[in-house]
Structure formats: structure tokens, C-alpha cells
Amino acid sequence: MTADSTQTLASSLERKLTLTVPMADVEALALKKLNQMGKKMKMPGFRPGKVPMKVVQQTYGPQAQSEAIGDVVSRVYSETVMAQNLRPAGPPDIKPAEGSRLTEASEQTTMVFEATIEVYPEISIPDRAGLALEATDCPVTAADVDKTLETLRKQKVNYQTVDRAAQDEDQARVDFKGTLDGVAFEGGSAKDFRFVVGAGQMLPEFDRAVVGMKAGEEKTFPLSFPADYRAEKLAGRTGEFTVTLHEVLAPELPALDDELAKAFGIEQGGLTKLREDVEKNLRREVSGRCKAKTKQAAMDALLASSAFDVPKALVQSEAQRMADGMRQDMSSRGMNVKDAPIPAELFTEQATKRVRLGLLVGAIVRAENLQATEAQVRAMLAEMAESYEKPEEFIRWTLSNPERRAEAEAVVVEDNVVAWVQAGAKVSTKTLTVDELMKEGNA
Numbered sequence: 001m002t003a004d005s006t007q008t009l010a011s012s013l014e015r016k017l018t019l020t021v022p023m024a025d026v027e028a029l030a031l032k033k034l035n036q037m038g039k040k041m042k043m044p045g046f047r048p049g050k051v052p053m054k055v056v057q058q059t060y061g062p063q064a065q066s067e068a069i070g071d072v073v074s075r076v077y078s079e080t081v082m083a084q085n086l087r088p089a090g091p092p093d094i095k096p097a098e099g100s101r102l103t104e105a106s107e108q109t110t111m112v113f114e115a116t117i118e119v120y121p122e123i124s125i126p127d128r129a130g131l132a133l134e135a136t137d138c139p140v141t142a143a144d145v146d147k148t149l150e151t152l153r154k155q156k157v158n159y160q161t162v163d164r165a166a167q168d169e170d171q172a173r174v175d176f177k178g179t180l181d182g183v184a185f186e187g188g189s190a191k192d193f194r195f196v197v198g199a200g201q202m203l204p205e206f207d208r209a210v211v212g213m214k215a216g217e218e219k220t221f222p223l224s225f226p227a228d229y230r231a232e233k234l235a236g237r238t239g240e241f242t243v244t245l246h247e248v249l250a251p252e253l254p255a256l257d258d259e260l261a262k263a264f265g266i267e268q269g270g271l272t273k274l275r276e277d278v279e280k281n282l283r284r285e286v287s288g289r290c291k292a293k294t295k296q297a298a299m300d301a302l303l304a305s306s307a308f309d310v311p312k313a314l315v316q317s318e319a320q321r322m323a324d325g326m327r328q329d330m331s332s333r334g335m336n337v338k339d340a341p342i343p344a345e346l347f348t349e350q351a352t353k354r355v356r357l358g359l360l361v362g363a364i365v366r367a368e369n370l371q372a373t374e375a376q377v378r379a380m381l382a383e384m385a386e387s388y389e390k391p392e393e394f395i396r397w398t399l400s401n402p403e404r405r406a407e408a409e410a411v412v413v414e415d416n417v418v419a420w421v422q423a424g425a426k427v428s429t430k431t432l433t434v435d436e437l438m439k440e441g442n443a
Contacts, residue, residue, distance in 0.1 A: 092312030128424025159249035168198035372412035
């Protein structure tokens, strides 16, 4: 079988292939399919598989020819792609060429189809000497460990009734009623409601009104709702609240001792062991955040160095995946997304960056042999497993699960690429305090 083909450049990545399909091949394959159909065909008056070919032809002829054309066109397309050493980035769009139609009266010996495809771009590995990035470093001090321990103490706080005016960090027990234009609104009233003053549970104006009040006092004050307030009917409006304070409770923090350690599940080693665990966990979290920020800086530097076009098919697929992911996330949060379509087009720009970065990273990995090794995967999993009660079980489970193992390998590959970039790029270091690092991470 011969298959003539021509290639026309329609855009930087789009290719048009002319596929010439011999009708003799189609007819031979169609006859083969009819014979297979005839062996399975059942008809009254005939034994199974003994139906005359003429009857089989009348019944299944169009279907057999249609399937044969599809199979032969697919084969010619594959041969053409291989012969021209093309790397399709998605399925082809194949249509009959203009003027090429098959009719019963036609005696044509060939059919001509046109296949439109996108191919993967040619990617040049960037010169690392031209890349610049800022790595992140964050030393963990004894004061940082002390502050974390203080946070743990606050998690075990107890509140005791006191006879004084309410202040920040006190717990207040109140009744309140809110109105808009003199009319009470839904969700604006409560009785025996408890909240910690200044902790962000209430709007700042509410907190300020309660500060200075004593048990048994009542106060009426205006309160302005933010323009982005979660309740649309209240957003940007000013209401009036009446608060009656029933009880002021002052916080009592537990002592920083072995009993506190036991409250966090440490039966042996007491406060010393608690402090060791806190420092170890804090260092792990800080290290992870610094590593993530440095990785992002390296990937941003790579993206800035790349200017190749990316296949639209890959971008569309990634954008749809991102839209589906947002829909699932919203649904898991209890939001009704049935009547709130999320167009994939909203993610086109971000998807384009992701696809471009993925193609570039893949090219670098292949060119520089940065694939994950077994030792690297196990070392990374061993570090992750430190936070688990049974580390070895976590490692075994991950390695035995193909999907989880692939995720671990992908992380190692990214780390290898970051190390490769840093080894040749102009790298500066930004040093942050733990507080600064945590704030940036939550921004």
C-alpha cells in the first residue's frame, strides 16, 4: 500500500497532512469485515454463520465500508506521522479533502483526506548563566521555639470568671441584638453567646464596644459592615447593636511544665521532650516553606527564559482539568456548583504557563538525565515519614501504590531540576524570620 502525503505549515505548531487512501485497501478490509460479520449473523431459515454473503452485504455493507475507511485512514495517518518523524500533541482532526467523496457510482481508486494536528514544540535548554533567582533562607532560633510553645499553651487555656472590665483576650458571655433601620435581621441576635475579645471572631467595632464593659452592663452602638461582608444584604451598610454583658472570664494559661507535655500526649521525657518535638517540627515546616519558595523562584526563572509556543490541545486539557478541580473543591466545601458553571477559558492563561513549564522541565530532565533515582525517592519518603507514628509503614504503602509512588518521583524530579538551576544560575539569598516566612506563606 502506498500513501502520498504533503505537509503544510498552518501555524508554528499546526500541521496539515494530506492522506491518500487506496480504495483497494478499503475494499479488501471491508470484505474481511463482512466475512467476520457473516460468521456471527443469525437469520431465520439459516444456520448460524451460513447466511448468504449477498444478504450480509445488504445488511452490513455500509457499516463494513465505513469501518474499513476509518481503519485504513487511521493506519495511513500513523504511517505518515512516523515517516515524517512528527510528535503529535493531541488527536488529529481528519476530514475528507475538498472534492474527495465516495459514491456508489464512483470508480475512483483513491480517497484523499486532510489531517490537522498540533505537534510538540522544539525546546532549547536555557543557559543557566543567564538565569537569576532568589533563594529563601530562614534560621530557627530559640525564641521561635519559645513562641511556638506559647502558642501550644494557649491551645490549653482555661477561662475563669473575674470581677472587672472586659479587655482583649478575655472571654465574654453576652446577649446581643442587631437591627438595620430599626428592624432586626436574620443572624443578628444571640443569647449567652461566648467569644474571645480581640481574637477576630467578631468585627473590630463589636470588640471595641465590649472592651471596658463590666458584667451586668448594656451598651448600644453603631456598627458598619465591610463592603465585602459575607452576607450580601449587610455588606457596606451600617446597623445598630445592643449588647448586654453577663460575664467576663479571664484566660489562665497552664504552666510550662511536664503536665503540659502530657496534655499533648508525651508520657515520657516531659517538657524537654516536648520542646525537642516542637523544635523538630518547626524546623521541618520552615525548611519545607523555604524549599517551596526557592523552587517557585527557580521555576519562575525558567519560565521567564522560555518563549516557545505551546500546543492549544494541551492548554485546553489543562484548563479543563483546573476548572474541574475548582468545581470539586467548591462542592467539597458544601457549595452548590450546578447552577454556577466554571468556564475552562477562565484558566487559559494559567494553564498556558503550566503547560509551557511542564514541557520545559521535561526537556531539561531528558537532556540532563535528572530522573528520580530509587535512593532519592526513599530518602524523600524517609524525611516525610518522620511526622508519622509508624514511618516504615508509610514508606512501604507509598512505594507499593503506583499513583503515590509516581507523585513522589515527580517531587524528586522537580527538586533535581531546581538543584540543576541553582548550580549554574546567579543565586542571591533572602533571609526571613520565622514570623515573616509564615506571614508570606499565608498571604
